[in-house]
Amino acid sequence: MxxxxxxxxxxxxxxxxxxxxxxxxxxxxxxxxxxxxxxxxxxxxxxxxxxxxxxxxxxxxxxxPSIHPYRVLEASGHVDHFSDVMVRCERCGSSFRGDQLVEEETGENAEWMGKEEISEKILELDLSCPDCGGTFSEPEDFNMMFQLDIGPTGEKKGFLRPExxxxxxxxxxxxxxxxxxxxxxxxxxxxxxxxxxxxxxxxxxxxxxxxxxxxxxxxxxxxxxxxxxxxxxxxxxxxxxxxxxxxxxxxxxxxxxxxxxxxxxxxxxxxxxxxxxxxxxxxxxxxxxxxxxxxxxxxxxxxxxxxxxxxxxxxxxxxxxxxxxxxxxxxxxxxxxxxxxxxxxxxxxxxxxxxxxxxxxxxxxxxxxxxxxYHPDDDRAWLDLPGRLTPRQVAVFPLVRKDGLPEKSREVYDVLDDDLLAHWEKSGSIGKRYARNDEVGTRYCVTIDYDTLEDDTVTIRDVESTEQIRVSIDEIDEIIEGLIEGEKSFQYHQKS
RNA sequence: GCGGUUGUGGUCUAGACUGGUUAGGACCCAAGCUUCCCAAGCUUGUGGCCCGGGUUCAAAUCCCGGCAACCGCACCA
The missing domain is CATH 3.30.930.10 (Bira Bifunctional Protein; Domain 2)
Structure with a gap:
């Protein structure tokens, strides 16, 4: 939860x-x-x-465009139906839809009524506030649409579109x-x-x-x-x-x-x-x-x-x-x-x-x-987003900040960054970098370690299981894209 | 829009009732050291009292107004 x-x-x-x-x-x-x-x-x-x-x-x-001319929304019915006549109780401040008050009293449809009609009806029927019995203020239009002036004269009217x-x-x-x-x-x-x-x-x-x-x-x-x-x-x-x-x-x-x-x-x-x-x-x-x-x-x-x-x-x-x-x-x-x-x-x-x-x-x-x-669990907080939706598909880290690992990790990042939403960072411990990336839904974390320098392999960590596989640098781009496209599962690579 | 509650670094919070030390802590962040895989440690650093006005010698603290958030009501073609 x-x-x-x-x-x-x-x-x-x-x-x-x-x-x-x-x-x-x-x-x-x-x-x-x-x-x-x-x-x-x-x-x-x-x-x-x-x-x-x-x-x-x-x-x-x-x-x-986001702006419609007045007539568009007049024709669609929004000018009439998106606008309600509101009346406010002068004693307790509660506000009500005028047409609903009239409908409750008369049983007739009052949705068509404007300010004037509602005002007349309230006087005629002697309506008062259903909450406290107070008298009503003059009805006012409340339109859910943002109205605009178009052009310098202000004579043209329009609206920001409501849909x-x-x-x-x-x-x-x-x-x-x-x-x-x-x-x-x-x-x-x-x-x-x-x-x-x-x-x-x-x-x-x-x-x-x-x-x-x-x-x-x-x-x-x-x-x-x-x-x-x-x-x-x-x-x-x-x-x-x-x-x-x-x-x-x-x-x-x-x-x-x-x-x-x-x-x-x-x-x-x-x-x-x-x-x-x-x-x-x-x-x-x-x-x-x-x-x-x-x-x-x-x-x-x-x-x-x-x-x-x-x-x-x-x-x-x-x-x-x-x-x-x-x-x-x-x-x-x-x-x-x-x-x-x-x-x-x-x-x-x-x-x-x-x-x-x-x-x-x-x-x-x-x-x-x-x-x-989002899973803010006690031991770790992580975000589970589909690989094609997540804002960060892969992150690349050097295991430690020495012995040429940062430079090597940078090379790997440059390759991955061409085709994937990739991220690179070196600060903090490796665990902290995993934690930071878990929280924003980074799907895979690639770590460059001392074995990388020996045999050009890296580890790929899966955000969901936190488990790792070791793969060759040559294949890494293809493997991660395959994982993100759902062609092969992480478990498949773990077994092979 | 109405009523209630709340507003302190990036995040979470102590301090407010009872005005008066340099606004304290934890985490985060940055730089460096260290570190051979899951938020370790050490050093250093950036950064804050929602906004405006008032009372007072003195306001994060009291008062007024505004804004925002949360909860309830109303609203949601």
Whole structure:
């Protein structure tokens, strides 16, 4: 069980993550990644792209701005739905959503109401604070989006995007032509999104500026089903732990035994599970899919499962990614808002493509790796990260700092540094260097000793077992890369 | 945003209630010595009272304001 303070301390001491602008006291909801954290991020993004773009040759990555013009988010519904009317009790200071107060009293839907309507209703219904009975202040808008002025006059308005998804929808038309009208088509975006959270909490779990990796897939149900049915065939016996909306507990089940969900959805669900368990190497017992009941999900999400991780440091099961079948909602909204035709021709006339969205909170995924990988045991603290994700794949040391060992170790380092994330150090005892590297997840430690000078062999130490093998310098590059790619295990080399 | 708790080198902390030595310790980090494999030892060194204001001869300590973190509430299209 990893303690949150212990992990945060390690992250700060060693160079992973800490509060942004901390020399000025910081600002809630913003975090910086240090040199190791930034590498871990880069590695994760690279693996994510390689994995998900590899699912289909027509899944591609695009790069887009973080600022959207006002009309984009007006059309998407964010201007209305991301903004709530808040009223505050003048006596006790509690604040409430105005529409909820009105709905409770009248039983009618009040979500459409603006400041004025809410204000009138409060007077008309003579509403008072449910906590203390006090009177309310004038209602105010609270918008979760950061609004901006664009240009010198301040007349153009825009927002920092609250999700990266819209960027893909905005590019659907252009890419559909550029990719020569092939469907299904996937557009992936990796970038920052911004939400002016009332109270950011739990470290990087809920931030005001955060990073998303999303894959928006455009397809037509009924027309492209066979493509996904064929793909699904190959992974249909994948076992996943799933908690259905109506179920009390999560159950392990083969995907093919889920009968009420179409193949295009189950296929991506299975691949998301493979990414978590195989690429991120998360323990199947500590991940699950949870289906959101209708009251928890947005109205346009027809099917919605979150992938959750059982965190030690931030209070149990929490979402790190989601799979949403959004139907044709998004393109329909933008077709109307932009007056641009976003439908595509089919044998039965033009149709607006549907969207299935794979949405990853990158920072949450990074925190999951650290939370599940960090082992602050009594005898040693070590970080267990997959070889392709760890910020430091190999470290090279001289056993002692004399007799030419440092120079020799430097030569070995120079070779390894070409193809691997390598590190070299000489200070402190050999044990201390192992300990330092265990803590940041260095996968392998190579030590140059007196035998090296005799026969050009070195030892390689495995972070997990702390055991060593002795290999020739000529092969070292190849052996370590083989270990990191998972071609051969450390145990294999121990036996041979 | 509301309430409670807290804020001391890089990390963890003593000191605060009862204002008054040079703000002490452990670990870490750096340099050197030593060292033939798992945080050994020795020497030397860098570095700190969250920010701003007030009270006082004197503030890490008391008071006010701000900021941040944690917990609870609310919020989380």
């Amino acid at each position: 990893t303690d949150r303070e212990e992990l945060e301390s390690m992250c700060k001491r060693r160079g992973f993550i800490w509060q942004s602008a901390e020399i000025y006291g910081g600002e809630a909801g913003f975090y910086d990644y240090g040199h190791l954290g930034a590498r871990l991020l880069d590695n994760w993004k690279r693996e994510w792209k390689e994995f998900f773009l590899g699912l289909d040759e027509n899944y591609q990555v695009i790069h887009t 990266t998804a819209q960027s893909a929808y905005l590019n659907f038309r252009r890419e559909f032509r550029a990719l020569r009208k092939k469907m299904p088509m996937g557009l992936a975006t990796i970038g920052s999104a911004f939400r002016n959270e009332i109270s950011p909490r739990r470290g990087v779990y809920r931030m005001r500026e955060f990073q998303q990796a999303e894959l928006q897939i455009f397809f037509l149900p009924g027309i492209h089903d066979d493509i996904y049915e064929a793909k699904f065939e190959e992974i249909k016996d994948t076992k996943v732990r799933i908690k259905r909306a109506e179920a009390e507990e999560a159950k392990e089940i083969e995907l093919q035994d889920i009968e009420d969900i179409p193949a295009f959805y189950l296929y991506h669900l299975g691949e998301m599970y493979r990414f978590a368990s195989e690429v991120m190497d998360l323990d199947p017992k500590e991940i699950r899919f949870r289906e959101l009941p209708s009251e928890e999900r947005a109205f346009y999400n027809k099917i919605h499962f979150d992938l959750e991780v059982d965190f030690d440091t931030i209070g149990g099961w929490k979402e790190i990614s989601g799979l949403h079948y959004r139907s044709d909602h998004d393109l329909k909204q933008h077709q109307e808002g932009s007056n641009t035709k976003l439908s595509v021709p089919t044998d039965n006339g033009r149709k607006i493509p549907h969207v299935i969205e794979l949405s990853y909170g990158i920072d949450r995924n990074i925190w999951a790796l650290l939370d599940k990988g």
